[in-house]
Amino acid sequence: MIPAPAFLANPERFMAFSRWAAPMLGAFAVALAAAGLWLGFAAPEDYQQGATVRIMFIHVPAAVMAMFVYVCLGVASLLALVFRHVLADAAAQAAAPLGAGLTFLALVTGSLWGRPMWGAWWVWDARLTSVLVLFLFYVAYLALRASIDDEAKGARAAAILALVGLVNLPIVHFSVYWWNTLHQGSTMLTKGALAPVYATPLYLMMLAYLTGFGALWLVRIRGEVWRRRAEAAALRAARA
Amino acid sequence: MPDFDFGKYAAYIWPAYVVTAVVFAGLIATSLRYAARWKRRAEELGRR
Numbered sequence: 001m002i003p004a005p006a007f008l009a010n011p012e013r014f015m016a017f018s019r020w021a022a023p024m025l026g027a028f029a030v031a032l033a034a035a036g037l038w039l040g041f042a043a044p045e046d047y048q049q050g051a052t053v054r055i056m057f058i059h060v061p062a063a064v065m066a067m068f069v070y071v072c073l074g075v076a077s078l079l080a081l082v083f084r085h086v087l088a089d090a091a092a093q094a095a096a097p098l099g100a101g102l103t104f105l106a107l108v109t110g111s112l113w114g115r116p117m118w119g120a121w122w123v124w125d126a127r128l129t130s131v132l133v134l135f136l137f138y139v140a141y142l143a144l145r146a147s148i149d150d151e152a153k154g155a156r157a158a159a160i161l162a163l164v165g166l167v168n169l170p171i172v173h174f175s176v177y178w179w180n181t182l183h184q185g186s187t188m189l190t191k192g193a194l195a196p197v198y199a200t201p202l203y204l205m206m207l208a209y210l211t212g213f214g215a216l217w218l219v220r221i222r223g224e225v226w227r228r229r230a231e232a233a234a235l236r237a238a239r240a
Numbered sequence: 241m242p243d244f245d246f247g248k249y250a251a252y253i254w255p256a257y258v259v260t261a262v263v264f265a266g267l268i269a270t271s272l273r274y275a276a277r278w279k280r281r282a283e284e285l286g287r288r
Contacts, residue, residue, distance in 0.1 A: 041242035051246040055256045062260070101267050105260055112256040116249055212264070216271045223275030226282040233285035 011087055011225055022218040029212035036204030043197050055113040057201050060188065061209040063106035066134060067169055069099035069213060073141070074166040077159035086228065087221070089155050092162060093145065094220030098213055100138035106131060118182060126175035127183035134172055137165035 008014045036057060046053035073095040079088035110128070111121045122128065141158050148154030171178075176185045187193045194202065246253045 038242060041244060051249045051253060054246070054253055058256060058260045097270075098267060101263050105263050108259050109256045112252045112259075116252050216267055219271045219275050223271070223278050226275065226278035230278055230282040230285050233282065233288075237285065237288060 009087060014087055018218040018222050022215050025211045026215035029208050029215055032204050032208035036201045036208055040201035043201060052113055052116055055109055057205045059109040059113055061206045062102050065209045065213055066103035066106045067172060069095055069102055070169060073099060073162050077162035081159045090221050090224035094217055094224055096138055096141045098216055103135040103138055123182050125181040125183055126179040127181050130172040130175050133168050
């Protein structure tokens with residue numbers, strides 16, 4: 001049996017796979033988000049947070065996905081650096097803007113929850129600051145790639161930066177345990193911490209964000225493959 | 241049934257959902273447009 005990553009390492013096979021996988025994941029994302037939002041808006045107000053508990057259904061998935069996408073970016077960058085595989089580099093390049101968008105959402109929705117609950121839009125506690133650093137790593141990755149004219153050199157420099165940024169992920173995750181933060185500890189990993197009436201829409205939204213990211217990631221990688229094919233064809237035509 | 245009466249927290253909840261919708265709409269639009277543009281270009285050059 002061929003392992004999935006090796007199977008997808010072939011661009012032709014990847015394009016054939018992603019052609020049906022991307023719309024399928026997109027359809028799953030829409031259905032899961034519809035169910036999650038319906039149950040989320042139907043959930044009763046929390047006894048402490050009141051109606052603001054509804055922000056959790058979009059904030060927590062964005063925050064978790066911000067970290068997950070960075071893991072994808074880091075792994076793809078490592079594969080691109082070690083094996084110089086064109087699809088791995090395309091995957092890293094495609095993941096970065098999606099990760100930046102999700103991290104931005106985690107920061108903004110967190111701030112909109114923090115103002116009524118903490119009385120502050122922003123505090124420089126370890127969790128918030130490390131997520132801001134994560135966002136800056138995404139932005140730096142995109143800026144570095146865009147700023148170097150030689151695409152191969154830019155990809156290599158950005159991949160090294162992405163690997164350096166992986167150090168920040170355990171800091172983001174464990175910051176609420178290592179330091180005394182205003183941000184609460186992990187609720188999702190604590191058994192029984194969430195009542196089913198909140199856990200069900202939250203997990204549905206988590207799956208919606210995951211499948212939505214999967215669909216957009218595949219679409220963006222396909223775009224990268226076509227761009228590289230077009231540029232190679234243009235180069236061949238110019239030489240002929 | 242969904243309840244959209246957020247009381248005094250409406251000023252925080254609605255912007256959170258609007259920003260999320262706008263960012264996702266942007267990511268979806270740019271992703272689809274980028275892929276469609278380069279697919280078209282690759283096919284044009286491939287036909288020559």
